[in-house]
Amino acid sequence: MKAEIARSEILAAAAGMMRQVGYSDMSLRDLATQVNMKAGSLYYHFASKDELVTEVMRIGVEAVEAAVRSGLDEHPSASPQERIMAAVTVHLDTLLKRSDFVSSHIRCYPFVPVPVRERLREVRRSYDQLWLSLIRAYLGPEASTDDVRYLRQVLIGALNGTLEWFNPERDSVTEYARRIETFLLPQKPR
Amino acid sequence: MKAEIARSEILAAAAGMMRQVGYSDMSLRDLATQVNMKAGSLYYHFASKDELVTEVMRIGVEAVEAAVRSGLDEHPSASPQERIMAAVTVHLDTLLKRSDFVSSHIRCYPFVPVPVRERLREVRRSYDQLWLSLIRAYLGPEASTDDVRYLRQVLIGALNGTLEWFNPERDSVTEYARRIETFLLPQKPR
DNA sequence: GTCTATAGACGGATAGAC
DNA sequence: GTCTATCCGTCTATAGAC
Numbered sequence: 001m002k003a004e005i006a007r008s009e010i011l012a013a014a015a016g017m018m019r020q021v022g023y024s025d026m027s028l029r030d031l032a033t034q035v036n037m038k039a040g041s042l043y044y045h046f047a048s049k050d051e052l053v054t055e056v057m058r059i060g061v062e063a064v065e066a067a068v069r070s071g072l073d074e075h076p077s078a079s080p081q082e083r084i085m086a087a088v089t090v091h092l093d094t095l096l097k098r099s100d101f102v103s104s105h106i107r108c109y110p111f112v113p114v115p116v117r118e119r120l121r122e123v124r125r126s127y128d129q130l131w132l133s134l135i136r137a138y139l140g141p142e143a144s145t146d147d148v149r150y151l152r153q154v155l156i157g158a159l160n161g162t163l164e165w166f167n168p169e170r171d172s173v174t175e176y177a178r179r180i181e182t183f184l185l186p187q188k189p190r
Numbered sequence: 191m192k193a194e195i196a197r198s199e200i201l202a203a204a205a206g207m208m209r210q211v212g213y214s215d216m217s218l219r220d221l222a223t224q225v226n227m228k229a230g231s232l233y234y235h236f237a238s239k240d241e242l243v244t245e246v247m248r249i250g251v252e253a254v255e256a257a258v259r260s261g262l263d264e265h266p267s268a269s270p271q272e273r274i275m276a277a278v279t280v281h282l283d284t285l286l287k288r289s290d291f292v293s294s295h296i297r298c299y300p301f302v303p304v305p306v307r308e309r310l311r312e313v314r315r316s317y318d319q320l321w322l323s324l325i326r327a328y329l330g331p332e333a334s335t336d337d338v339r340y341l342r343q344v345l346i347g348a349l350n351g352t353l354e355w356f357n358p359e360r361d362s363v364t365e366y367a368r369r370i371e372t373f374l375l376p377q378k379p380r
Numbered sequence: 381g382t383c384t385a386t387a388g389a390c391g392g393a394t395a396g397a398c
Numbered sequence: 399g400t401c402t403a404t405c406c407g408t409c410t411a412t413a414g415a416c
Contacts, residue, residue, distance in 0.1 A: 002381075003381070006381080006382095021301065022212065022213075022214065022300075022301040023212075024212065024214035024215050025214050025301070027408075027409065027410085028409080028410065028411090029408080029409080029410095037381095037382070037383090038382070038383060038384080039409095039410080039411090040382080040383070040384080040385090040411080040412080040413095041381070041382045041383070043410095043411070043412080044381055044382070045381090048410080048411080049409095049410065049411090107300060107301075109354075110212075110297060110353075110354060111211065111212040111215070111297075146365070146369075147369070150365075150366055150369040150373075151369065151373055153348070153351060153352070153355055153366075154348040154369070154370060154373055154374070156351060157347040157348040157349070157350070157351025157352070158343070158344040158347040158348055158351075159347070160347070160351065161343060161344075161346060161347025161348075161350065161351060162343070162347070163300075164299075164300060165343055175336070175340075176340055176343075179336075179337070179340040179341070179344070180344060183340075183341055183344055183374055184344070184373055184374060186376060192399075193399070196399080196400095214391095217390080217391065217392085218391085218392065218393090219390080219391080219392090227399095227400070227401090228400070228401060228402075229391095229392080229393090230393080230394080230395095230400080230401070230402080230403090231399070231400045231401070233392095233393070233394080234399055234400070235399090238392080238393080239391095239392065239393090
């Protein structure tokens with residue numbers, strides 16, 4: 001019981017540190033300090049740093065995917081465009097306001113050791129597929145594979161790029177989402 | 191003379207390593223090995239690791255900005271939309287095929303020490319201004335500050351996001367640029 | 381479960397020979 | 399200009415006491 005609580009605290013603190021300072025500069029000493037422990041104690045809960053890091057990042061993807069799916073479920077009769085916009089809003093909201101797990105995943109993924117990346121392949125692929133299906137539905141059956149792939153990359157780029165400039169005290173998620181709709185999804189597939 | 195050559199070699203190797211492994215995991219020992227030197231010798235050319243890193247990243251921004259400006263100068267009578275697309279193409283091309291300096295800048299900036307980020311503020315601001323003026327010209331004088339800012343962020347996000355998926359052997363820069371135009375800049379400002 | 385203590389590797393940086 | 403040699407700090411990880 002107590003182990004589960006401590007484990008959760010460690011994961012949450014790790015997510016915050018990873019987002020801020022990156023994979024390599026998150027030291028287990030600093031992490032332990034932040035949860036009122038000593039570095040060695042962390043090894044009771046995790047076999048290694050990479051095990052811990054993998055877990056943080058895995059929680060991140062699963063969190064956005066779950067949030068987006070449940071957001072979509074709330075509006076079962078939405079049009080393809082409305083569904084994309086719902087996904088955009090929930091993704092942004094989770095990324096920017098709710099979850100260090102998501103933002104640490106996005107920021108750290110490029111620099112994390114290869115074995116960690118490999119262990120995350122499946123969860124990432126699953127979330128990718130969700131977006132591809134949303135975009136396929138929006139562009140319609142006559143769209144090419146590249147149409148779908150490239151629109152997905154433009155969208156994800158615009159969403160995840162917020163990590164480098166969005167200031168929750170100045171900017172509004174719904175405002176930015178509205179611009180994305182105006183700029184990217186005027187009204188009908190072209 | 192010889193110093194200048196060695197210095198350039200070091201910078202180029204550092205850019206490649208930074209792009210691949212990030213700021214913290216680029217060790218001066220590894221860097222030195224790659225240019226057939228010993229770690230201590232690097233200090234003849236640079237006062238510190240952060241000095242070297244700052245220089246790599248400074249070269250990066252200045253390189254894209256110069257490339258984009260010269261690309262724009264080639265078509266003086268282009269429309270605002272054509273000018274944005276010229277900038278998009280050159281930015282992508284520089285980022286993806288020509289310069290480890292640019293990609294290392296984009297990838298490492300979030301995790302580099304604060305003093306390094308501060309020393310890069312001016313060059314980054316200068317490149318930002320270029321994009322803002324291009325977008326202002328495209329959206330027209332009746333567009334709000336937020337219209338301009340947000341479109342800029344969508345664009346830059348879509349461009350720099352390529353770093354995480356673009357495969358030069360599979361994908362084409364002009365192809366992706368064309369999609370950006372279709373998706374984002376249909377024909378007229380809205 | 382968490383601690384102390386420490387092993388063992390590797391990091392940036394410096395001094396002085398050549 | 400580049401090298402050798404080294405200082406000193408920090409890192410992940412482990413062993414064993416409590």
